[in-house]
Amino acid sequence: MTSKVNPSQSQPPLKNSELSPHVHNEESLKRIINRLSRIEGHVRGIKTMVKENRPCPEVLNQVAAVKGAISGVAKIILEEHLEECLVRAVNQGNLEAEIKELKDALNLFTS
Numbered sequence: 001m002t003s004k005v006n007p008s009q010s011q012p013p014l015k016n017s018e019l020s021p022h023v024h025n026e027e028s029l030k031r032i033i034n035r036l037s038r039i040e041g042h043v044r045g046i047k048t049m050v051k052e053n054r055p056c057p058e059v060l061n062q063v064a065a066v067k068g069a070i071s072g073v074a075k076i077i078l079e080e081h082l083e084e085c086l087v088r089a090v091n092q093g094n095l096e097a098e099i100k101e102l103k104d105a106l107n108l109f110t111s
Contacts, residue, residue: 028080032073039069074109 024032046062081102089098 024080024084028076032076035069035073035076039066039073042066042069 042062043066046059046066049059049062086095086098086102089095
């Protein structure tokens with residue numbers, strides 16, 4: 001993950017070397033990749049609907065479904081980050097940098 005700095009913040013962006021490694025187990029990666037693959041297929045379906053001039057409410061309904069699915073993936077990633085990455089950062093004495101990176105990422109969802 002790359003860090004972004006809010007212009008109102010005075011601290012420079014964190015370097016990846018300052019953060020704990022983000023290593024997740026194989027089962028978790030498979031679950032996330034499978035969900036993203038389904039979302040990708042869903043988006044292709046929406047593209048086809050638009051090309052076929054399907055009614056706007058039908059297209060918007062599918063867009064809302066994709067938005068919900070993406071939020072679900074974000075929730076899984078956040079949960080794992082809290083359960084694994086932050087614990088690892090505590091054990092390595094790097095919690096402050098990890099929390100800053102998490103705050104920066106969460107700001108993307110609220111802006």
